[in-house]
Amino acid sequence: VLPFARGLLAACAGLALSTADAQSARAPLTGARVVRDVDSLWGAAVTRQTRNSSGAPGARAWAQSAKYLLRATLDPAGPLLRADGELRYRNRSPDTLRTLAINLAQNLFARGAPHNESVPQTGGITIDTLCVAHRAPAPAPARCADDALSTAQTRIDHTIMWVTLPTPLLPGDSVDLFAAWHFLLPPSDAPRTGSDGSVHLVTYWYPQFAVYDDVAGWVTDPYLGVGEFYADFADYDVRISLPGSYLIGATGTLQNAADILPPAVRERLQRAARSFAVVSIVNDSVRRARSATQPGAQLTWHFSAPHVRDFAFYASKDVVWDAMAGQVPRAGGGLDTVLIHALYRPRERGWRRAADMGRQSLELFSRQLWPYPWSQLTLVEGIVEGGMEYPMLTAVSVGGTSRELYSTIAHEVGHMWFPMQVSSDERRFAWMDEGLASWLERSALRASTGHDDDQDGLPSLYRMVVGMRAEQSMFTPADAYSGALMYTAASYDKLVVVFRAFSAEYGDSALVDGLRAYGEAWRGRHPYPPDFAALVFRAAGTERDDFVREWLRGTGYFDARLDDVFRERDTLTVTVRSVGGAHLSVPVTILRDDGSSETRTISAAAFRRESVQTLQVPRARAVSSIVLDVERTRPDVNPSNQRWAP
Ligand SMILES: [Zn+2]
Secondary structure, eight states, X not given: OOHHHHHHHHHHHHHHOOSTTOOBOOOOOOHHHHHHTHHHHHHHHHHTTSBOTTSSBOTTOOOOEEEEEEEEEEEXXXXXXXXXXXXXXXXXXXXXXXXXXXEOGGGGGSTTOOOSSOOOOOXXXXXXXXXXESSSSOOOOSOTTSTTEEEOEEEEETTEEEEEEEEEEOTTOEEEEEEEEEEEOOBTTSSSOEEOSSEEEEOSOSOEEXXXXXXXXXXXXXXXXXXXXXXXXXXXXXXXXXXTTOEEEESSEESXXXXXXXXXXXXXXXXXXXXXXXXXXXXXHHHHTTOSSOSOSEEEEEEEEEEESOOOEEEESSOEEEEEEEEEEOTTSSEEEEEEEEEEOTTOGGGGGHHHHHHHHHHHHHHHTOOOOSSEEEEEESSSSEEEEETTEEEEEOOSOHHHHHHHHHHHHHTTTTTTTSOOOTTTOTHHHHHHHHHHHHHHHHHHHSOOSOBTTBOHHHHHHHHTTOOOOTTSOGGGSSXXXXXXXXXXXXXXXXXXXXXXXXXHHHHHHHHHHHHHHHTTSOOOHHHHHHHHTGGGGGGHHHHIIIIIISOOBOOEEEEEEEEETTEEEEEEEEOSBOXXXXXXXXXXTTSOEEEEEEOHHHHHHOSEEEXXXXXXXXXXXXXXXXXXXXXXXXXXXXXXXX
């Protein structure tokens, strides 16, 4: 209503601001509110110039960051994780923060915690100690008894802990927390983490700062089980102690290989780094002989992972270890090597190909999108049903065929781009990472076998909800879906359909260019749906708003129907209807008895004006058939109504 006045206000506010009296943190909004009001919240960020209406980060873009120095001890007998660490939070926002929100995901398993899928109970996480440095920045505190520290004032609301800071955290400053905690690992029927007594997948295991971003402020939706995660980028330095002869797969790179791995294992790893075939680093006989690691009752593995959105690890003494090299293009020419690891129990024979499956998808996506940025990728077997992704690490458990294992691995490797690099909010906008991973999974299947598993280009859950007339928009708050089917179809399948529609209309390369531009703009940052829509679909030009409204946000579907063919003398009048409300151009191919054909295209814009369009076709007697979308590139929900013959 008042764009001029609003602009003026923002300018005045900008003048009045100084670092010392910057605006205070805004009260947290609910996830449902952010999903519903995403356009106005995003518009306000554009006004504040943290975002740009082009979909790129704005001149005043910022993102918070953190540094975690963590020490963990895993006692597999518990299985109990005991840890402590120094957690530094850097406030790069223009806002003064008086409290910090911290995720305690393990409290999903505490008694009485709300959840939206069935979860085991472990008692949740126990925070043994938490203290805050009085002034920020302060030297990293060693222990809470220190004079410079005070026991933190906290309020724990299930999976979110609020910490009241002794002094407000000003823009540009940082604050140090020291914490000690422990918890029992949940059993393997927990989502995304757990232990089956043989392998231990340790994830969401430390107090992790919640995201505070420029669009929504604090993001403190509780972890309920179904919705996933959102995280700022942080630097991790992690030491993990556990019994000798256990192997670890983790985010980051191992800093003390010589302390942990015997010379023969290290030599095989070096060989794997130059090998384009799978090298067995620890085979079953090495494992049984307990010579996979250096001798020692307890070993401490030291990992480092700069600028990632999370850190997770997997540990077992029952697994073998394969590795091989993948190659990705290096910026400025040449190739970089990525070491691909697979850790799995020997009974899982299909996993002998897992490292190579990881390599294939990693190399493919590195060419399609942009190069995988890290020096290693680790695939681990067990615990999670299907797959679950962490930076540089994915856990996969698939009972089926080699094709199913490959498609799951490809999906999880796709997540190394979205959300591990392009860090969207998975809980509020699941489609921003799941939809993209689902699309990448299909491109990996096509590249390796020539086809994906979608019938007529339509993923099965999408086909089902459209058939039931029960589709819900991707822009539905997570708890407003009427069921898991609607949620899953919107989060995983719909974007695949949208991308097919976009590719059919504007070309495959326009989509890839859009995704690359989106990645270029938002790697290491937090995009929101309007940023995605503006950059990924920018090749649509003036039609972009229509495309986004009908396809990305709406629940229209595409069904081009040959309604009627009417002959008068030697002219055919062909009536074509675009039925579902999501429009695309429709190529109409006229085949004649002499084998010739011509194709005339009715534009999407024409169908938007009027969903019924007609064509006049001369030389009617020679027409042998008329076919809509003869190459079947469009995601048409009913391809049986596209052909006519006299
Ligand atoms: Zn996924």
